[in-house]
Amino acid sequence: MREWQGRTAVITGGGRGFGKAFGAALALRGAHVVLVDIDGAQAEAAAQDIRVQGGSALGIGGDVTNEVRMAEVMAQAAQANGGIDLLVNNAGLHSNEYGQPILKLGLAKVRRLFEVNVIGVVCCTLAAHPHMRGRAGASVINIASSAAHLGGSAYGDSKLAVAGLTITFARELGPDGIRVNAISPGLILTETIRNELPEVTKQRVQAMQMISGDGLEDDIVEALLYLASGKARFVTGETLRVTGGMAAGV
């Protein structure tokens, strides 16, 4: 269980939901975990939860679109173990609020959606890259979405760009020994989804699954642990769909 000992993982949007669950799972396996969130108090509370369990964690406030701040955050994260071994680009504006038609969202919201979901990935990857170069087994994992593969929403289009960037960065960072992959979660009952998604929407989405039942945070955590591990050493540029078959496609 200590295979992450001596290694550092930076997780954006680490204050709650997937990000918090990724942090807890990696810390349990020995990683030093750095949780970055626009809500700094939430990031610090999540880090404190990990420390109470005996793990090593730091919570830092910062907006993933802020180039200067992300450079500071990555430099700070790299101090504990002399670099960064895993970057999880998880922070994102959610489909709940941003899944509406573009005609309703308006330009300002669409601009912010792409700024956070797409430029945020570029910003954090560029900031982390100097600290990841040459680290054995280093990788980046981007969190896309089933919405990317289904089409028909600005939110999905922002996540489609994330899947595209996964291939582009895999090509560009491959020579430095860094693998880059993505996960496209389907409907997963994180706290935000449990609290905010109307029951009728949940039923409509789940009716599209090939297997019934709720998608859980653990399903995404297991996918992340695989992609970040040596078991996936020959896997790069891929987007793994974990959707109960909801967004299957070739």
Ligand SMILES: NC(=O)c1ccc[n+]([C@@H]2O[C@H](COP(=O)([O-])OP(=O)(O)OC[C@H]3O[C@@H](n4cnc5c(N)ncnc54)[C@H](O)[C@@H]3O)[C@@H](O)[C@H]2O)c1
């Ligand atoms: N839950 C699902 O069913 C689902 C499905 C597909 C994809 N996703 C994606 O997974 C990721 C996490 O989802 P979640 O359900 O845990 O969401 P969440 O809303 O619970 O958590 C997202 C976190 O990101 C932080 N954040 C938002 N904007 C930020 C910014 N500019 N800079 C730094 N931090 C910022 C928020 O404060 C929050 O803590 C998102 O990218 C989301 O689009 C979720």
